[in-house]
Amino acid sequence: MDNALSFNLQCPIPIRDYPIVTLAHGGGGSLMGGLIEKMILPAFQNPLLAERHDGAVFDSHGRKMAFTTDSYVVRPLVFPGGDIGTMAINGTVNDLAMCGAKPLYLSVGFILEEGLSMETLWKIICSMSIAAGKAGVQIVTGDTKVVDKGKGDGLYINTAGVGALATERTISPAAVCPGDVILLSGDVGRHGVAIMAVREGLTFETTIQSDCAPLHETVLELLQAGIEVHCLRDLTRGGLASALVEIANTSRKEIRIDEKSVAVEDQVQGACELLGLDPLYVANEGRFAAFVAPQDADRALNILRKAPGGEKAARIGHVSEIPQPHVLMTSCIGALRVIDLLSGEQLPRIC
Amino acid sequence: MDNALSFNLQCPIPIRDYPIVTLAHGGGGSLMGGLIEKMILPAFQNPLLAERHDGAVFDSHGRKMAFTTDSYVVRPLVFPGGDIGTMAINGTVNDLAMCGAKPLYLSVGFILEEGLSMETLWKIICSMSIAAGKAGVQIVTGDTKVVDKGKGDGLYINTAGVGALATERTISPAAVCPGDVILLSGDVGRHGVAIMAVREGLTFETTIQSDCAPLHETVLELLQAGIEVHCLRDLTRGGLASALVEIANTSRKEIRIDEKSVAVEDQVQGACELLGLDPLYVANEGRFAAFVAPQDADRALNILRKAPGGEKAARIGHVSEIPQPHVLMTSCIGALRVIDLLSGEQLPRIC
Numbered sequence: 001m002d003n004a005l006s007f008n009l010q011c012p013i014p015i016r017d018y019p020i021v022t023l024a025h026g027g028g029g030s031l032m033g034g035l036i037e038k039m040i041l042p043a044f045q046n047p048l049l050a051e052r053h054d055g056a057v058f059d060s061h062g063r064k065m066a067f068t069t070d071s072y073v074v075r076p077l078v079f080p081g082g083d084i085g086t087m088a089i090n091g092t093v094n095d096l097a098m099c100g101a102k103p104l105y106l107s108v109g110f111i112l113e114e115g116l117s118m119e120t121l122w123k124i125i126c127s128m129s130i131a132a133g134k135a136g137v138q139i140v141t142g143d144t145k146v147v148d149k150g151k152g153d154g155l156y157i158n159t160a161g162v163g164a165l166a167t168e169r170t171i172s173p174a175a176v177c178p179g180d181v182i183l184l185s186g187d188v189g190r191h192g193v194a195i196m197a198v199r200e201g202l203t204f205e206t207t208i209q210s211d212c213a214p215l216h217e218t219v220l221e222l223l224q225a226g227i228e229v230h231c232l233r234d235l236t237r238g239g240l241a242s243a244l245v246e247i248a249n250t251s252r253k254e255i256r257i258d259e260k261s262v263a264v265e266d267q268v269q270g271a272c273e274l275l276g277l278d279p280l281y282v283a284n285e286g287r288f289a290a291f292v293a294p295q296d297a298d299r300a301l302n303i304l305r306k307a308p309g310g311e312k313a314a315r316i317g318h319v320s321e322i323p324q325p326h327v328l329m330t331s332c333i334g335a336l337r338v339i340d341l342l343s344g345e346q347l348p349r350i351c
Numbered sequence: 352m353d354n355a356l357s358f359n360l361q362c363p364i365p366i367r368d369y370p371i372v373t374l375a376h377g378g379g380g381s382l383m384g385g386l387i388e389k390m391i392l393p394a395f396q397n398p399l400l401a402e403r404h405d406g407a408v409f410d411s412h413g414r415k416m417a418f419t420t421d422s423y424v425v426r427p428l429v430f431p432g433g434d435i436g437t438m439a440i441n442g443t444v445n446d447l448a449m450c451g452a453k454p455l456y457l458s459v460g461f462i463l464e465e466g467l468s469m470e471t472l473w474k475i476i477c478s479m480s481i482a483a484g485k486a487g488v489q490i491v492t493g494d495t496k497v498v499d500k501g502k503g504d505g506l507y508i509n510t511a512g513v514g515a516l517a518t519e520r521t522i523s524p525a526a527v528c529p530g531d532v533i534l535l536s537g538d539v540g541r542h543g544v545a546i547m548a549v550r551e552g553l554t555f556e557t558t559i560q561s562d563c564a565p566l567h568e569t570v571l572e573l574l575q576a577g578i579e580v581h582c583l584r585d586l587t588r589g590g591l592a593s594a595l596v597e598i599a600n601t602s603r604k605e606i607r608i609d610e611k612s613v614a615v616e617d618q619v620q621g622a623c624e625l626l627g628l629d630p631l632y633v634a635n636e637g638r639f640a641a642f643v644a645p646q647d648a649d650r651a652l653n654i655l656r657k658a659p660g661g662e663k664a665a666r667i668g669h670v671s672e673i674p675q676p677h678v679l680m681t682s683c684i685g686a687l688r689v690i691d692l693l694s695g696e697q698l699p700r701i702c
Contacts, residue, residue, distance in 0.1 A: 013469055015469055021465060023497050025463065026498075039473060044480055061412055062412070063411055069458035069460050069494050071460040071462050071494055107407075109460075111422050111424060117370065121390070138400070140399035144387065146378075146699070151504040152502060156496075156507070158511075160458045160509075
């Protein structure tokens with residue numbers, strides 16, 4: 001493996017511009033993109049990683065398997081609609097689903113901070129067990145580390161997952177085609193707003209709940225119905241906008257969407273205005289975008305609308321013929337606007 | 352999955368005895384054992400997890416795959432003989448090797464602390480790339496999170512790994528048989544002492560280097576030579592002693608070892624005496640114990656001795672006919688001593 005030794009040992013991010021890691025480097029925006037593109041991809045280069053998808057797909061004796069990982073550092077640990085444990089299961093289940101895979105096995109790595117209440121730990125372990133049961137996955141291997149007080153924040157959880165591909169088709173940004181219809185599986189912004197409301201001590205008429213949920217059953221339904229799915233992406237850090245920009249960049253295609261087709265619940269919209277957030281960039285934990293062949297769009301939308309949380313699923317845009325890697329949005333007032341990555345994340349430690 | 356909802360929601364560890372998580376809960380000793388046995392295994396129960404091995408083995412279309420994870424929280428980040436990046440690759444490669452698997456694909460999850468120097472991050476990414484190249488594994492998927500300053504310690508790394516089993520035989524504590532010969536792949540204690548020397552500012556005539564190294568090639572050689580291997584275990588947190596106690600407990604067998612057959616380098620022994628450590632409990636990152644059928648022990652030992660770092664490999668004991676789950680050691684002065692788990696770890700955050 002020559003690549004291991006042949007890359008330049010000088011740090012590829014100019015030290016005078018970015019001498020240290022900042023919170024924005026973890027926000028799913030352009031700074032994080034730079035870190036991944038300039039440092040991580042060149043150092044670890046291989047074709048599977050270069051796909052830049054939610055997980056890697058590899059071949060095992062003719063059976064395609066998906067493999068993915070995520071660490072969870074959300075603050076607070078418990079929030080309306082879930083906790084870090086629910087997220088750690090559903091998040092990794094969803095990354096496998098976005099590869100078109102049926103999730104099978106999960107690993108769990110706990111990093112506990114000295115002083116964490118044993119009852120909190122137990123509550124979160126129970127949430128993970130319940131979430132794993134609901135998603136039909138088994139937690140088969142794990143690791144527990146404890147760090148000194150003041151060197152963590154209660155607990156961090158990493159999960160990795162392995163799944164079996166449920167389709168022969170390649171589902172990835174590279175498979176996006178001109179003409180693809182972009183479907184959104186529900187309304188956006190709930191997770192980020194639920195977390196921010198707790199952090200800022202905001203109260204609303206009814207509590208805004210995170211949308212945290214497993215998505216694999218809906219994805220498997222799309223595949224079983226023979227929908228020609230080209231790309232799937234769950235809309236976590238950086239929200240819908242960042243996900244679309246990443247797909248446009250990786251696929252080198254122009255994406256056009258229509259703002260008024262993107263459902264945002266009234267209370268979520270109100271909270272976003274109060275907090276100065278753009279709901280398009282707010283993280284979700286139970287929503288995804290699907291790029292499907294135009295002839296299958298109506299059937300796919302019907303499936304999405306029948307899924308839990310999918311009442312507001314909608315056709316939000318398409319991939320154009322123009323080979324320009326950018327996202328254009330027709331705003332509610334009819335203006336055409338370029339959607340770009342934020343430099344960081346509006347909401348640090350949202351997942 | 353009924354188990355998800357049927358376990359008792361009351362915390363199984365008595366809150367009045369252990370209201371909070373302590374550093375010792377992550378030390379690989381009896382407190383950590385309690386956490387795993389009372390909380391994690393019952394909540395996540397399934398047959399693969401119940402094996403309590405370094406990784407889980409699952410069947411994929413007739414091909415057996417191994418899956419494992421570890422988080423790395425070692426302090427300091429860089430030490431003689433390696434850094435957290437080298438460890439994060441080799442540690443997971445070794446856990447796969449201990450299942451009898453050829454390591455193939457790794458995931459990487461970074462948890463970076465705001466303020467980490469970009470150059471340090473780059474150095475560690477380079478170490479990972481080099482270590483992955485040497486071990487012949489590909490890093491195919493990953494995740495990066497950033498936490499606020501004061502909520503981490505520079506960086507933590509989780510890696511998970513997938514490998515393909517290189518044998519039809521089940522290699523696990525459950526496969527241990529009376530009469531098995533226990534081989535040790537080299538001298539012990541280097542990694543823990545190297546770390547402690549840096550932390551305590553100790554200097555020796557020559558610098559004690561961590562033994563951090565990938566072990567899969569040696570394991571694959573044993574398997575290719577047709578050695579009847581029953582169990583393998585790398586001797587990380589808790590060292591040789593804890594690994595043997597865990598295997599005795601899981602296999603419900605008596606293990607007998609001979610202290611004078613366990614090689615400890617003079618400088619390591621001296622440092623242990625100075626620091627009040629027992630080298631049998633000190634972590635290693637490039638040593639393992641192999642339980643092999645008696646008729647194959649000599650051939651296996653020859654293979655171990657020819658491997659890098661294996662000059663001091665030795666036959667250190669055997670599994671007796673007595674179905675008692677404990678470890679007995681004939682000490683250097685001839686006394687018989689019961690080896691038990693420490694409550695925590697002599698050296699917190701050693702890996």
